Amino acid sequence: MKKPSVVCLMGPTASGKTGLAVELVQNHNYSIISVDSALVYRGMDIGTAKPDAEMLKMAPHRLIDIIDPLESYSAADFLIDVQQEIESIFAQGKTPLLVGGTMMYFNALKKGLAVMPQASQEIRFKIEKNAEENGWKAVHAELAKVDPVSASRIHPNDPQRLQRALEVYLVSGKTMTEFWSQQSAQSLPFHMLDIAVMPSERSVLHERIKERFDVMMRQGFLEEVTTLHDRGDLHVDLPSIRCVGYRQLWQHLDGQDSLVDAIDKGVIATRQLAKRQITWLRGWENLEVFDSLSKDLAGKALKYIESRII
Structure with a gap:
């Protein structure tokens, strides 16, 4: 049918x-x-x-x-x-x-x-502090080191998605790209x-x-x-x-x-x-x-x- x-x-x-x-x-x-x-x-x-x-x-x-x-x-x-x-x-x-x-x-x-890990307030605070001190471009550069695929599709001026992508890695040790590939x-x-x-x-x-x-x-x-x-x-x-x-x-x-x-x-x-x-x-x-x-x-x-x- x-x-x-x-x-x-x-x-x-x-x-x-x-x-x-x-x-x-x-x-x-x-x-x-x-x-x-x-x-x-x-x-x-x-x-x-x-x-x-x-x-x-x-x-x-x-x-x-x-x-x-x-x-x-x-x-x-x-x-x-x-x-x-x-x-x-x-x-x-x-x-x-x-x-x-x-x-x-x-x-x-x-x-x-994809089933993503839950948010961590502690990790989010660290990421936000890094952004305040060094700018979101620095956060983007950090993400690019561990998850270049996510970094390539997330703009440096998109703090919400940048924060979440880096948070996923820091909380779980796995990149967001890996989670999506296993969905x-x-x-x-x-x-x-x-x-x-x-x-x-x-x-x-x-x-x-x-x-x-x-x-x-x-x-x-x-x-x-x-x-x-x-x-x-x-x-x-x-x-x-x-x-x-x-x-x-x-x-x-x-x-x-x-x-x-x-x-x-x-x-x-x-x-x-x-x-x-x-x-x-x-x-x-x-x-x-x-x-x-x-x-x-x-x-x-x-x-x-x-x-x-x-």
Whole structure:
């Protein structure tokens, strides 16, 4: 018996994934599931480029606005939730369309999760102290000595993943790469059809990111972060506040940067995120990539999907 298909639409931030997904579902039998680690948070709408009410009415998205910014949401949580949503969509006689740029979630769905050692506060403190004294580039260099594969895919300006990768080694004596290589592959009850969308010119993506950040500021992004900041129970080290844009504006509100500098840093962080996403996609097996600048993008994507969907 053939497995039913799930369509996975990936791409870097600001590449046009959401617009394409909305076009696909409006006249076809698809239902969208968000694969975005930022869209899960309630009250974080502008800075995450969350679809507005009008767009959600045209094309409802599952797995958005499901937790408070004070809560955490892991890849393991996503695996549980997404498989329930996929089953629900199949039961409606529709095809799930998974859309987003959180590549770790897509990877977890495709390959399963590695069982990593638990966090150590003592080790984390040592790593953070090293970073404070010598900078995160020094931490990156230390990681490169013991786990060059992880170091090659983690940017020196990505402290969260740098810290975790080095922590895994210092706690267990095994690298994160070793843990991932030993992960147990899932036997999924469906077939994943993987496609991606991105501009053929990197400069176009960079400009889109800058323009979108400017639009978000005009829409009230600073006021949104101020509301979160004024709650009193949130802080800059939470996964929600570490989201690109939010962290930089939060630091501005803490008096660390001028607004102009915070915006510049937010744009740079978003471009770095896009670069990491593209790196993931370049290593993705059996991926069909569409140029988001091409004419009739939706038509081309639909033709490809319909020719291969089971």
